Amino acid sequence: MDKELSFEEALKGLEEVVESLERGDLTLDQSLDFFEKGVGLTKFCSDSLEKAEGKIEIIKEEAGKSVIEEFNYSNEGEE
Template sequence: MSIDFASSLAGWQTASVDGTFEEAMEALESIVALLDTGELTLDQSIESFETGARLSARCQRLLEQAELRVELVQRQFDVDTPAEPPF
C-alpha cells in the first residue's frame, strides 16, 4: 500500500480544524483504516492518532452544536419531543 502520508495528514488536519462533520468522519475513518494496516512508522502512527483525537473532538463539538440547534427550533416552534424513542 503506497500513500502520500504527508498529503493525507495535511488533509486530515484541515478537516480537524474547519471540516464539516462528514469530512471529519471520513478523515477519521481513513486514519483508522490506515492504522489498521500496520504499515505506518511509529512516528506516523502517533501523528495519525493525535490527528484522529482532534477529529473525534471536532465531530463531538459539531454534534453538540447540531443538538443545540434542534433544541432551539423545538422551543421556537413549541415542538413536543417524545420522552423516549418510539422504538
C-alpha cells in the same frame, strides 16, 4: 487548516485515519501522528454534533411555543 472543515469531511478523515492505523504498516512516529490527527477529528465531530443538538433543542422549543401560542389564540373566543 485553511478552510473550515465540514462534519462530513472530518468524519471521512477519521475513517481514513482508523483504516491506516488498522493496517498496522505505519512506523511508530506515523502511528502517533495519525492518532493525534484522529483525536483532533474526533473532538471536532463531537463538538459539531453538540452544536447540532443545541440547535435542534432551540428549534423544538421555538416550535413548541408557536404551537402553544397558536392553540391559545384559537381558543380565546371559545369561553
